[in-house]
Amino acid sequence: MAKRAAPEVNAGSMADIAFLLLIFFLVTTTIETDSGINRKLPPMEESEEDVVIKQRNIFTVLLNGKDQLLVEDELMELKDLRAAAIEFLDNNGDGSCDYCKGKKDKSSSDNPDKAIISLKNERETTYKTYIAVQNELVAAYNELRDARALAQYGKPFSEMQADYKDVNWPGNKERLKAKIDQIKTDYPQKLSEVQ
Amino acid sequence: MSKFKKKKSGDMPAVNTASLPDIVFMLLFFFMVATVMRQNTLKIENNLPFADQVEKLDKKDLVMYIYAGKPSANYVQYGKEARIQLNDDFASVRDVAAFIAAERASKREELIPFLTTALKVDSDANMGLIGDIKQELRKVNALKINYTTKKGSVLGRD
Numbered sequence: 001m002a003k004r005a006a007p008e009v010n011a012g013s014m015a016d017i018a019f020l021l022l023i024f025f026l027v028t029t030t031i032e033t034d035s036g037i038n039r040k041l042p043p044m045e046e047s048e049e050d051v052v053i054k055q056r057n058i059f060t061v062l063l064n065g066k067d068q069l070l071v072e073d074e075l076m077e078l079k080d081l082r083a084a085a086i087e088f089l090d091n092n093g094d095g096s097c098d099y100c101k102g103k104k105d106k107s108s109s110d111n112p113d114k115a116i117i118s119l120k121n122e123r124e125t126t127y128k129t130y131i132a133v134q135n136e137l138v139a140a141y142n143e144l145r146d147a148r149a150l151a152q153y154g155k156p157f158s159e160m161q162a163d164y165k166d167v168n169w170p171g172n173k174e175r176l177k178a179k180i181d182q183i184k185t186d187y188p189q190k191l192s193e194v195q
Numbered sequence: 196m197s198k199f200k201k202k203k204s205g206d207m208p209a210v211n212t213a214s215l216p217d218i219v220f221m222l223l224f225f226f227m228v229a230t231v232m233r234q235n236t237l238k239i240e241n242n243l244p245f246a247d248q249v250e251k252l253d254k255k256d257l258v259m260y261i262y263a264g265k266p267s268a269n270y271v272q273y274g275k276e277a278r279i280q281l282n283d284d285f286a287s288v289r290d291v292a293a294f295i296a297a298e299r300a301s302k303r304e305e306l307i308p309f310l311t312t313a314l315k316v317d318s319d320a321n322m323g324l325i326g327d328i329k330q331e332l333r334k335v336n337a338l339k340i341n342y343t344t345k346k347g348s349v350l351g352r353d
Contacts (some may be wrong), residue, residue, distance in 0.1 A: 008208050022221040034258075034313060035249040036343035044333045063322075078349070123323030127316050128244040130325070131342055132349035135246040142248055 037134055042192075057109050059088045059117045063133060065124030078132055085140035089115050089187065099148060099186065112144070112187045120194040137191055144187045149179075157183050238273075239264035239280050244318035245347035252341055257309050259298045259337075261291065263324055264317030277320035279328065288324075291331040311339045 061081070062070040069076050071084055091108040092100035100112065109115035117137055121130055142158065149157035157180070163169045164176050241264050252258060262280040266273040270285075279286045281294045299307050312332060316325060332340065 005206050006208060009211060022224055034252040034315075034341075034343050035346060036252060036313065036341045037246055037248060038250050038311075038339070038341050041329055041333050041338040041340060043336070043338060121322045121326075123321060123326065125322040126318065127320045127322060127325060128318035130322050131244040131246055131318070131344055134342065135248050135344075135349050138248040 037131065037138060039134075053114075053116060054110075056093065056107055057114045057116055059085065059109070059115065061117065061119045061133060061137070063119070063121040063125045063129060065122040067126055067129040069133065078129075078136065081133065081136040082140050082143070085117060085137055086143060088117075089140060089144055091115070099151065113185075116190045116192055118192050118194060138189075141187060141189050141191075145183050148186050149183050152183075153179055235260065235262070235280070236283055237262060237280065238267060238270050238283075238285060239278060240267050240317050240319075241315055242317050242319070243315060243343060243345045245349055246342075246344040247346065247348055249344055249346055250341075252311065252313060252343070254309075257302075257306060257311060258341075259295065259310060259312045260315060261294075261312060261328060262315045263320050263328070265319065277317065277324050279324070288327045288331055291328055292335045295332070295335045295337050309339075310337065311341050312337050313341045313343045315343045 060070075060072060064070065069078060069081065071081060076084065087102065088109055089102075089112050090100045091102035092104050092111055093102075093106055093108055094110040095104060097111040097113075102108075119133065119137070145157040149155060149160055153160070160176060160180055160183075163171065164173065164180060169176075239262055241262060263277055264280075265275060265277050266285070273285060279288065279291070281290060286294070295312070299310065302310065314325065314328065329340070332338070
């Protein structure tokens with residue numbers, strides 16, 4: 001009489017499988033962190049004297065209630081905004097900026113330090129479009145800074161910033177910080193919003 | 196004859212449950228890691244816009260959240276215009292200053308200059324509301340703001 005009980009399932013490796021799954025999920029799950037575009041609002045107190053800025057140094061971006069874009073008095077598509085902003089910032093009209101690659105157009109900005117982007121929106125403008133425009137303008141600055149950093153230090157600006165934040169980065173942080181600040185003064189972010 | 200008499204009285208081997216704790220712990224760990232504690236219950240639609248030039252907003256304890264958007268389906272009685280939400284309830288623009296003051300009071304004094312205001316605004320809200328919020332923030336000198344967005348391309352998406 002053969003005694004045939006069902007063979008016991010070997011559960012010895014079950015724990016291994018469980019740990020494998022655990023590790024898989026641990027690695028693939030990211031705790032969501034918010035990210036966004038950082039801005040600094042201008043302080044409330046108005047400066048007494050009016051600063052005179054030449055018209056050619058201002059790059060006006062108007063957003064109307066129908067989400068249409070008017071850049072320097074011309075209608076423009078959102079996708080062309082970045083290139084137009086780069087061209088304006090990098091123009092180097094007075095020739096004082098030796099790293100600029102612009103056209104040296106006399107009717108456009110003098111140098112990146114003087115160039116100001118002015119953004120005005122209506123109350124009816126949707127937030128989505130506003131963010132898209134902000135994003136393109138920030139992107140213009142970032143591209144110029146990347147190019148400048150790549151030319152001077154052989155590394156894009158965004159990578160330098162990532163290194164600076166990375167605690168495991170082996171290099172000299174103070175020197176890196178000085179480099180970052182240098183790039184920031186080469187292409188200062190002068191983005192003003194009109195109320 | 197004896198061939199059909201094999202059935203012994205309920206000789207099924209018990210299922211080995213030795214690894215049950217492992218599985219339970221696995222699930223526990225997974226949920227511990229993946230869960231994000233929600234601070235506020237949203238009463239508004241909050242479909243954030245897309246942007247790709249984003250910076251991370253770390254140090255969660257130094258962030259004050261201001262939500263804005265159209266009241267969600269359960270709260271249609273509040274109208275269809277975009278509203279501000281602070282903490283767990285609808286608020287008006289006037290309440291922003293008080294909210295910032297309360298948030299500041301709850302933080303240690305030396306941390307106050309590092310506080311950032313995160314604006315989580317629905318992509319269909321209009322800028323009038325945001326302008327008003329920004330004006331209020333300037334009045335109370337909360338100048339560091341962050342437009343919270345989803346990561347993605349701004350072009351070709353609606």
